Amino acid sequence: MPKIKLENLTKRYGNFEVLHGVDLEMEDAEFTVLVGPSGCGKSTTLRMIAGLETVSDGEIFIDGRPVSQLEPKDRDLAMVFQDYALYPHMNVAKNMSFALRLEKRPKAEINKKIKEVAEILGLTDFLHRKPAELSGGQRQRVAMGRALTRDSSTFLFDEPLSNLDAKLRTQMRAELALMRQRVHKNMIYVTHDQIEAMTLADRIVVMHAGRIQQQGTPEELFKKPVNKFVAGFLGSPPMNFLESTVQQEGDDVFLAGQGFRLKIDGELTKRLSPLSGSKVDVGIRPSDLSFDPDASADNAIDINVVISEYVGAQSVLIGDCGGQKVMVELKSDTPIALGEKLRFRVECSDLHLFDTSSELAIG
Ligand SMILES: Nc1ncnc2c1ncn2[C@@H]1O[C@H](COP(=O)(O)OP(=O)(O)OP(=O)(O)O)[C@@H](O)[C@H]1O
Ligand SMILES: [Mg+2]
Numbered sequence: 233m234p235k236i237k238l239e240n241l242t243k244r245y246g247n248f249e250v251l252h253g254v255d256l257e258m259e260d261a262e263f264t265v266l267v268g269p270s271g272c273g274k275s276t277t278l279r280m281i282a283g284l285e286t287v288s289d290g291e292i293f294i295d296g297r298p299v300s301q302l303e304p305k306d307r308d309l310a311m312v313f314q315d316y317a318l319y320p321h322m323n324v325a326k327n328m329s330f331a332l333r334l335e336k337r338p339k340a341e342i343n344k345k346i347k348e349v350a351e352i353l354g355l356t357d358f359l360h361r362k363p364a365e366l367s368g369g370q371r372q373r374v375a376m377g378r379a380l381t382r383d384s385s386t387f388l389f390d391e392p393l394s395n396l397d398a399k400l401r402t403q404m405r406a407e408l409a410l411m412r413q414r415v416h417k418n419m420i421y422v423t424h425d426q427i428e429a430m431t432l433a434d435r436i437v438v439m440h441a442g443r444i445q446q447q448g449t450p451e452e453l454f455k456k457p458v459n460k461f462v463a464g465f466l467g468s469p470p471m472n473f474l475e476s477t478v479q480q481e482g483d484d485v486f487l488a489g490q491g492f493r494l495k496i497d498g499e500l501t502k503r504l505s506p507l508s509g510s511k512v513d514v515g516i517r518p519s520d521l522s523f524d525p526d527a528s529a530d531n532a533i534d535i536n537v538v539i540s541e542y543v544g545a546q547s548v549l550i551g552d553c554g555g556q557k558v559m560v561e562l563k564s565d566t567p568i569a570l571g572e573k574l575r576f577r578v579e580c581s582d583l584h585l586f587d588t589s590s591e592l593a594i595g
Contacts, residue, residue, distance in 0.1 A: 233296050235260040235418045236281065236386065242289035243276050243442075251276055252442045253290065258435070260385075261416045267429040268439035268465070274422040277439075278388050281420065282311050294386070310384040312392050316375030318363040324350075325359040328377040349380045352414050354407075369400045373407070386418040393428065405431060426466050430454070438462050460513060460591040463584055469518045469548055469559045471584065474533075480508040487514055487585075490554025495530040497580050503595045504585075512594065515584030518548065518561040527577035535560065537572050 234257035243251035251273045258264045266274045279285040281292055283304035291298050299307050318327050325346050326333075332342045350356045353373045363371055372392060379387055393401045393408075405428055412419070412432065423429055429436050430450045437447040438461075446458045450466075457463035463471050476489035485496040485504045494514070496504055504512075516533075524532065535551035535558050542564060549560040549568065560576060568574065585594040 234258055234293075235262070235295065236420070237293040237296075238277070238281075238290070239293065240290035241277065241280060241287065241292065243273070243280060243285065244288040249288075250442050251280075254439075254442075254444055256437060256444065256447065258418060258420065260418050263412055263419045263421065263432060263434045264437060265421045265423060265429040265433035265435070266437050266439060267423055267426060268445075270424055272439045273442045274424070274439055275390055278311075278390055278420060278422050281307075282309055282388055283307050284311075308384050309386045309388055310379035310382040311388040311390070312375055312379045313390055316372060316392065318371060318374055318378075320363055323360050323362055324355055324366070324374050324377075327363070327374050328355075328381050330378060331382055345381045345383075349377045352380065352411060353377050367400075368396050369404050369407070372396065372404055376411070380415065384417075386420065389419065389421040391423055392421075393423075393425075401428075408432060427468060430466065436466075438465060440465075456593070457515075457584065458593050460515070460586045460593075463515050463586070463593075467517060469561065471515045471517050472556075472558045473586075474514045474516070474553065474556050474558070475588065476512050476514050478504050478507045478510050478512055480505060487512060487583075489514065490556060492533040492553060493529065494533075494578070494580070494583070500580060500583075500585075500595065507594070511588035513586040513588050513591075515586060516558075516578055516582065517584075518559040520582040521558075521560045521562075521576040521578055523560075523562055523566050523574060524577040525575050527575055531580065532575045532577045533558070534573055534575050537568055537570050537574060540568055540570065 236258045238254050238256040241251060241254040266277060268274055276285060280287055287300040292300050294307060328349060329342050329346050350359055355373055355377060358370060393404050396404060409432055433450055435447060436450055436453050438445045440461050446453055446462045453462060454466055474489050476487040479486040479488050485501045487494045533553050535553050537549055537551045539550040541548045545564060546561055547564045549562055551558050587594055
């Protein structure tokens, strides 16, 4: 039985529907990340699970039991919000044990719990400090600790890292991954940051405009995106898309666009052959283009270099292929000059193809 199941979960504000019947199952001890652009319905979904928003249609099941009519406190969940307001006058230990003390749990039990959670989160040396005496990342950990002391079966996180600066975010992301290895609880984590999703999730759920686009492991979604939206959303720098038309010449199949003509080989030939004359968007990840002046024009694209951004061991080159923008990730020692036209080889097996009108993956 799934730990949490969403069935046709729908949310309307007045006549305005923001969540259009979401179906999702989350297994116990799974780290599920809901990811998508701003306004796609991530927080709404999480808040409905938590019981902070009413359900317009559909049902939420926890351990097989419908909970949409239950009060938040009866759902056995703990939530960490984006603004993790700590009590400024209480020290770390008091902040973390606030809920337990409200419930008048025995002192020994509370102390044991604080000790346990502080160890997991690396807060043992900070228990007597006030929030003002902590760094942003440490405060974030206290907010998490406050949820972890609750012993709930499921933890809900709504963009817990969003008000940290970039460096601290990276550090906290690593700490979360570590915490994750020690706490085997069901976790649902909302973010609009695809890197956070890729690094933390057992299962990623990509949402867009109130609908689930695709769910699966980070690797599944990266390698086999079901549509152009998912393909363009996951991956940094993002996937390149080039407009093309399928052309058949005898037994050969080509994808031809402005400034390139790729010859298709293998299985893909059979799949594309019946689509001769159709428009197809060719998706190529920036890391799948390799600088190769000797490549044949049949399996390469020529790019006019516009900008090269040096980022350490790698450079990100931004160029132009027949009027369409293309990004390439390449080793920093590759000799390039701005304004040059360079040839990049691309393997047919690395292409992601999408029907131009439906935007669905082909094959
Ligand atoms: N109380 C409300 N009344 C009307 N519309 C609302 C209300 N709350 C949210 N919405 C709308 O519902 C949609 C989904 O909002 P939600 O907060 O779930 O987005 P999100 O995916 O969490 O975005 P973000 O990444 O910006 O936090 C948005 O279009 C938003 O404007
Ligand atoms: Mg939100």
